[in-house]
Amino acid sequence: MAEATRPARSQPATLSDVARLAGVSIATASKALNGRSQVRAETRERVIEAAERLAFRPNQVARGLLAGRTGTVGLLTSDLEGRFGIPILMGAEDAFGAGEVAVFLCDARGDAIREQHHVRALLGRRVDGLIVVGSRTDPRPSLGRELPVPVVYAYAPSEDPEDLSIVPDSVGAGRIAIDHLLACGRTRIAHITGDPGYGAARERAEGARAALADAGLALVGEPRFGAWSEGWGRAATAMLLDRHPDVDAVLCGSDQIARGVMDVLRERGHRVPEDVAVMGFDNWRVLTSASRPPLTSVDMNLEQVGRAAAHALFTAIAGTRRSGIETLPCRVVIRGSTVPLS
Amino acid sequence: MAEATRPARSQPATLSDVARLAGVSIATASKALNGRSQVRAETRERVIEAAERLAFRPNQVARGLLAGRTGTVGLLTSDLEGRFGIPILMGAEDAFGAGEVAVFLCDARGDAIREQHHVRALLGRRVDGLIVVGSRTDPRPSLGRELPVPVVYAYAPSEDPEDLSIVPDSVGAGRIAIDHLLACGRTRIAHITGDPGYGAARERAEGARAALADAGLALVGEPRFGAWSEGWGRAATAMLLDRHPDVDAVLCGSDQIARGVMDVLRERGHRVPEDVAVMGFDNWRVLTSASRPPLTSVDMNLEQVGRAAAHALFTAIAGTRRSGIETLPCRVVIRGSTVPLS
DNA sequence: AGCGTCTCAGAAAGCCTTTTCTGTTTCTTT
DNA sequence: AAAGAAACAGAAAAGGCTTTCTGAGACGCT
Structure with a gap:
């Protein structure tokens, strides 16, 4: 329970720190670290070493600002408590985490107002896309067609057939x-x-x-x-x-x-x-x-539903949208309560 | 299953769009929308109206870059599947969501390598802090003291007493x-x-x-x-x-x-x-x-544990760190399986 | 020697906001 | 009416990065 105000921690190294240490310009440092071709091998080496010495991690925020794509998506669940949301969420998190996409988690608690609030907040953070996870398989209202980013509905399909929904069969x-x-x-x-x-x-x-x-x-x-x-x-x-x-x-x-x-x-x-x-x-x-x-x-196969939704969102972000309700097969897991009649 | 490549959606409005529509400079538009005082009421009105017409939402990414604080935190769970993580996560998400903080969800699947990977990714995204949620109450290795942002451990305490951990009693x-x-x-x-x-x-x-x-x-x-x-x-x-x-x-x-x-x-x-x-x-x-x-x-009371962890992280980000293991009381929920002996 | 062609490094613009500082206008006061 | 103060608007820099464009050497060729 010790309580103390510590000095502010040292800021993470920036690209210009790396450039200075390596004795090159910021532009050259950037190119060296990103594998661009306009850098002599020896220079690149020096930059990379400097970056390692400073434990440099490029600031994704700055990158996102520049690129217009942030590499983030919003995962909007309507009810975390329910047990169906979790595996879907895991599947999606898994599919994204493998790439370089980070997932914002928002729980609307089944409340439309709260959902709207979260959507706005996520768009303010410039997510590249949204996955909406329902708590039951019945259709739910669409978030609308006017959103600036693609949306994929998982488990609970959207009422709007123009949206893409991934549901178990x-x-x-x-x-x-x-x-x-x-x-x-x-x-x-x-x-x-x-x-x-x-x-x-x-x-x-x-x-x-x-x-x-x-x-x-x-x-x-x-x-x-x-x-x-x-x-x-x-x-x-x-x-x-x-x-x-x-x-x-x-x-x-x-x-x-x-x-x-x-x-x-x-x-x-x-x-x-x-x-x-x-x-x-x-x-x-x-x-x-x-x-x-x-x-x-x-x-x-809810985890697969989540993965499929993530994948669909991925391709939608890349420019290829689908629409309609896509179903994924389920599977029988056989245990002791069913055996052939003898 | 319709497949089509739609035209890229219109980009969200920026502050300069708003300024142009309102016939003022970007600086003035910013001040008007943020309640700064150096704007005439009538001008402010005009800017606000323009912002509404364009459905302007300030770009949090740009804001984060400027402010040095992104208003995001990382929630690192070791195992989403386990049922203890969920309520904690809900509590934390709830406590943050009420403010203006967004939560990055990462599931390490109980794997230290994956955890490291996620920590790095989160730091690259310049989160303001981290919550580490364990899957059992036994102490776990610390993420280390050298992190540039505060960390709070929930449910599974850190082995390092210099870290702050919130656990049920x-x-x-x-x-x-x-x-x-x-x-x-x-x-x-x-x-x-x-x-x-x-x-x-x-x-x-x-x-x-x-x-x-x-x-x-x-x-x-x-x-x-x-x-x-x-x-x-x-x-x-x-x-x-x-x-x-x-x-x-x-x-x-x-x-x-x-x-x-x-x-x-x-x-x-x-x-x-x-x-x-x-x-x-x-x-x-x-x-x-x-x-x-x-x-x-x-x-x-796991949801409370999550909330408390979120709150502790909040105050740590604001500059006041605590350390050690803090316990939260549990409670008996009485149902039919226990009655007084007659 | 002179010219063109590469190769590599750096300057600078741009992404979107906020904030500080400067400059202009308007109003008050004597 | 002139001087000063106040109120308001805008220019510019900053934040960290990527990318394009420009420039400077080095090299090969005639």
């Missing part, structure tokens, strides 16, 4: 989930899922129904929409077993729901996965590996 | 947990916790032991260190019940462990909370509210 996710259960020989499959107000819930159910139809089958009962919670998983399973005690698989709208489902199945004497296979969505490690047995789940 | 967390269980009238309290390689595990255990000692009591058996998983919670509980079937409370090192503990307690016929009270650490919503009954847990 929820319908496809439903399909591949069912395909996996069918491959396990299951035919009496029920679907317990979350809030029907979520596009993800509806689309996954739609994909599941389509995949079953392709196999000449149908869900056991209607999809049971409810909440994204273990509690709903438990409640819905109780009702399901009362009506259809012969199900041999339950596709759950989320891993949380799946945990509730598995608890009740076990309590009611149904073995997982022997009697009933259970699958979740989201592939949320804490839940999938902690459950008994470990839970098979559909991974939305 | 793990010992105190153990104490208040026990205090709560004692207040519930429990006296035969066991402690099942995680990896003993983690300072957090050891310190919480120490705090728990101290609080019990203050009450003239001791833990039932030794603290049981293991892993931060439900599986370990289950295994340890089984052993515990074999040796000490009469425990009336289990303090768990994490919410995950607590879930495993509760499952086995219930399976073995112990009622929670009537017969045995259960408590966790971390207050991780998904787990605490989904469990049956909802889990009482110690919240580490």
